[in-house]
Amino acid sequence: MRFKVKESFTAMEFKKKQLENGLTIIGELNEGAKSAAVGFFVKTGSRDESNDINGVSHFLEHMLFKGTDTLSALEVNKAFDRTGAQFNAFTSEENTVYYAAVLPEYLHEVTQLWIELLRPALRDDDFNIEKNVIKEEISMYQDLPGFDVMDRCRKLYFDTHPCGMSVLGTVESIDGLTAGQMRDYFGNRYAPNNMVLAVAGNFDWEAMCALAEEDCGGWSAQKTQRAISHYDGSRKKKRVEKPNLVREHICLISPAVSAQDERRYAANLTAAIVGDDIGSRFFWELVDKAIAETASLEFSPMDGTGAFYSYIRCSSEKLPQVLEIVDGIFKDAAEKGVSAEELEKARNKALSSLVIKSEVPMGRLVGLGFNWMYCQEYRSVEDDVEAIRKVSIEDVNSLMKEFRLADYTQLVLGPQRED
Amino acid sequence: MSDELHKRILENGMVLLGEPMKGVQSAAFGFLLPAGASVLPEGCCGGANVILDWMFRGAGERDSRALSDALDGLGVHRLSSVSSSHLSLGSALEASHLSEVLDLYADIILRANFEDKEFEPSRQLAVDQVKSLDDDPRRNVMLKLREQFYPRPLGNSTIGQLDELETLTAKRVKQLAAEHLNLGETIFSVAGKYDFDSVSKQLEALFETEDGKESKQVSIGDKGQHYTHIHNDGAQVHIGLMTETVVPQDEDYYNARAAISILAGGMSARLFTEVREKRGLCYAIGAKYHCLKEAAGVMCYAGTTPDKAQQTLDVVKEEFNKLKEGISEQEVQRARAGLKSVLILQSESSSSRAVSIAGDYYMLGRVRSLDEIKQKVEETTVDSVQDFLRRNEFKDFTVVTIGPQEVAV
Numbered sequence: 001m002r003f004k005v006k007e008s009f010t011a012m013e014f015k016k017k018q019l020e021n022g023l024t025i026i027g028e029l030n031e032g033a034k035s036a037a038v039g040f041f042v043k044t045g046s047r048d049e050s051n052d053i054n055g056v057s058h059f060l061e062h063m064l065f066k067g068t069d070t071l072s073a074l075e076v077n078k079a080f081d082r083t084g085a086q087f088n089a090f091t092s093e094e095n096t097v098y099y100a101a102v103l104p105e106y107l108h109e110v111t112q113l114w115i116e117l118l119r120p121a122l123r124d125d126d127f128n129i130e131k132n133v134i135k136e137e138i139s140m141y142q143d144l145p146g147f148d149v150m151d152r153c154r155k156l157y158f159d160t161h162p163c164g165m166s167v168l169g170t171v172e173s174i175d176g177l178t179a180g181q182m183r184d185y186f187g188n189r190y191a192p193n194n195m196v197l198a199v200a201g202n203f204d205w206e207a208m209c210a211l212a213e214e215d216c217g218g219w220s221a222q223k224t225q226r227a228i229s230h231y232d233g234s235r236k237k238k239r240v241e242k243p244n245l246v247r248e249h250i251c252l253i254s255p256a257v258s259a260q261d262e263r264r265y266a267a268n269l270t271a272a273i274v275g276d277d278i279g280s281r282f283f284w285e286l287v288d289k290a291i292a293e294t295a296s297l298e299f300s301p302m303d304g305t306g307a308f309y310s311y312i313r314c315s316s317e318k319l320p321q322v323l324e325i326v327d328g329i330f331k332d333a334a335e336k337g338v339s340a341e342e343l344e345k346a347r348n349k350a351l352s353s354l355v356i357k358s359e360v361p362m363g364r365l366v367g368l369g370f371n372w373m374y375c376q377e378y379r380s381v382e383d384d385v386e387a388i389r390k391v392s393i394e395d396v397n398s399l400m401k402e403f404r405l406a407d408y409t410q411l412v413l414g415p416q417r418e419d
Numbered sequence: 420m421s422d423e424l425h426k427r428i429l430e431n432g433m434v435l436l437g438e439p440m441k442g443v444q445s446a447a448f449g450f451l452l453p454a455g456a457s458v459l460p461e462g463c464c465g466g467a468n469v470i471l472d473w474m475f476r477g478a479g480e481r482d483s484r485a486l487s488d489a490l491d492g493l494g495v496h497r498l499s500s501v502s503s504s505h506l507s508l509g510s511a512l513e514a515s516h517l518s519e520v521l522d523l524y525a526d527i528i529l530r531a532n533f534e535d536k537e538f539e540p541s542r543q544l545a546v547d548q549v550k551s552l553d554d555d556p557r558r559n560v561m562l563k564l565r566e567q568f569y570p571r572p573l574g575n576s577t578i579g580q581l582d583e584l585e586t587l588t589a590k591r592v593k594q595l596a597a598e599h600l601n602l603g604e605t606i607f608s609v610a611g612k613y614d615f616d617s618v619s620k621q622l623e624a625l626f627e628t629e630d631g632k633e634s635k636q637v638s639i640g641d642k643g644q645h646y647t648h649i650h651n652d653g654a655q656v657h658i659g660l661m662t663e664t665v666v667p668q669d670e671d672y673y674n675a676r677a678a679i680s681i682l683a684g685g686m687s688a689r690l691f692t693e694v695r696e697k698r699g700l701c702y703a704i705g706a707k708y709h710c711l712k713e714a715a716g717v718m719c720y721a722g723t724t725p726d727k728a729q730q731t732l733d734v735v736k737e738e739f740n741k742l743k744e745g746i747s748e749q750e751v752q753r754a755r756a757g758l759k760s761v762l763i764l765q766s767e768s769s770s771s772r773a774v775s776i777a778g779d780y781y782m783l784g785r786v787r788s789l790d791e792i793k794q795k796v797e798e799t800t801v802d803s804v805q806d807f808l809r810r811n812e813f814k815d816f817t818v819v820t821i822g823p824q825e826v827a828v
Contacts (some may be wrong), residue, residue, distance in 0.1 A: 032441070032442040033442075033767070034763055034764075034766065034767055035763065035764050035767060065686070073696055074687060074692060074696065077685065077686035077687035077691070077692070077696075078687040078749070078753065080685065080686065080687070081684070081685035081686065081687040081688070081753040081756065081757060082749075082752065082753055082756060083756060083760070084753075084756035084757045084758075084759060084760025084761070085760065086760070086761070086764060101764055102760070103760060103763055103764075129696075129697075129698075129699040130699065131699070132699030132700070133695055133699050133701070133702050134702075135724075136655075136699075136700075136701055136702040136703075136722070136723055136724060136727075137702035137703075139654040139655050139702075139722075139723075139724050140557075140654075140655060140702050140703055140722050142653070142654040142655075143556055143557065143653040143654050143655050143657070143722070144555070144557070145554050145555075146555075243652060244651050244652040244653050245553075245554050246550060246551075246553045246554055247550065247551050247553075247554050249554070278487065278491070278497065279487045279488070279490075279491040284484070287544070288476075288483070288540065289540055290539070290540035290541075290543035290544050290547070293544060293547035293548060293551060313547075313551060314547075315547070315550070341488070344492065345488065345491040345492055348491065348492060348493065348494035349491060349494050349495075349496075351494055351513070352445075352494030352495070352496065352511075352512055352513050353494075353496065355444055355445060355513055356445045356496065356511050356512075356513075356769075356770075359442075359443050359444070359445060359767065359768065359769070360764075360767045360768055361767075362764075
């Protein structure tokens, strides 16, 4: 099957500019779009934290919404809501992203607002109230075992590597954090040379650049750095029990290629062949036979390293059988490789997914921003389509030989055992 | 969104709707089949999920594996779900494969193999889903809330009931499918890039072979309890709260939507401001409009640690009560901006549009144009919303909590 890249994708135009202070502005223009999406991508996350300030990146993300020296939190929220923007932010192990999807007529106003917020007041009073919210968020995720198991397993996998730092932090680390420590962290990490302003959809490029130059031009560059190293994982195995759980939540993590590695497209298709929600090896061996209720494997590329994450949920009774089947699937994949038909199905799903996602400016924004963050390159929809098309069976098979899924770190979160 | 709407009704009563979109290469479609959780007979709660899974385990000439391979080979993103009223089957795909995929869906809907050997895994997966709800209190609390809030059987769990799923047999589920997959009450919708003439000719040939059946009437009973607590030694108390409001057919619908927006539409809305921003009681706090054809409500969720649960509930209820005391021009303006913006942003996605037009047709018997919705939203004013709130006070809350501690309601 051949996917056509539609005319409006090929008509998308890429633009780039860098201010003297190092702030990079990138844009992908699509005049036919009904909306625009804007985002500030800051290269900072939990891997850039030390133990004593663990959770500060995510906490800081919350604090940006608390306003500036001239804007209160309520005024910020009102200003966003006045435009009808769909806006939010997220923090990961290595990025903090502030974004909004808006109607084109409000893009300028919303971008200006983000720019203001990127120089926040970080008031003590706001910090103290928001501490409660952060601790509530930590508690919320404790009640989501599917999330909890991944977080615990990441820590087990990365061990002492910085990528094992929890995004949320712990109640203890948040309790111990001071507003002063947060201000120091902000000063070091939120420098213009450590962030990218990305815009996608229907917008005026010159006007965006003029706005950024005017309002961000005065920000000072800083020396920022991040320790980058690949990590193969601890390969530890651990069981954690919680008396209120009734199911077994299994997370397996094994090493994979990084976000900069050309083989990331092959890694994505590998994950789909082995562990897509439907039609994968996991699906046929575990879910179709109702041995597990859900089973999926995803490729998670990171800065300088990467990992394959599996999440499986089943009954306690089926746990040993599930683990045995998974071992068989992983061993088989590395030893015998995949079939042409499997690769073709995974490829078609990936292409279709890419095309559908790219029809909406917000769907383009994230890829646009992250490509620049990780690779300092622009990749059009067409470039990605081509890269997916080029992946061969040999690419997938050699990847699975080099990055063996069987070399996993395992964490099982489940109910208390009677024995 | 274009204001163009394609519509055709087949002789057996099946409705075909389409909304073309410019500049997209995808198409999304869905079949709304009248076999939702509240429509199936008593004792079969969860049966719709079993039907849905079993349907994909082979249809027409293809066995389970061949059917799945055919769909995956065409890059299809399956979008299936069970609601109170419907079992919905659909997908989003690259538009040039629409015709091939519709052929496959006709097989699934009309000629599912329903082989006995495939029944048990389908049933088991449905059972597992119900069991897993105990590990997902946030989701569970909202399902339990709907069960208690809507008059029976409208709020029946869309996931199912364990005891009822455990007694379902292959024979019974086949019978349910035969009786409830009624083309006479099926709504098909497509949005994105498609040719309506060829789609409707194809669907006519595929689906008009079968007549519509007699429609199933649901007799509506009582509402559940005002307060339900389920004990769980988790980290938080998960609070679900619901109160009645107008249905989409009501002339006050847009006033209700504006009022709910003022309460919970954005980060400047009252609940977020009072519960999270000023008091730091919760991370997750929100409320939204939720409707069935027969009844509607404002559905609110808050998750908080046990020592803050009572205060959280009290503040939430107070904010519901305070609405009638007055709202500002700025609040109404922000509500209008939010409602219009969501509409336009969603109009860029073929999947959202396919779902919306079918939903409109089911609820209203017609599809509203973008202009109509925009105009109605713009017509809401401080006076109209206040007047609505005076006549339709938010009261008689149904509350469900899951967590280590009860609250006083």
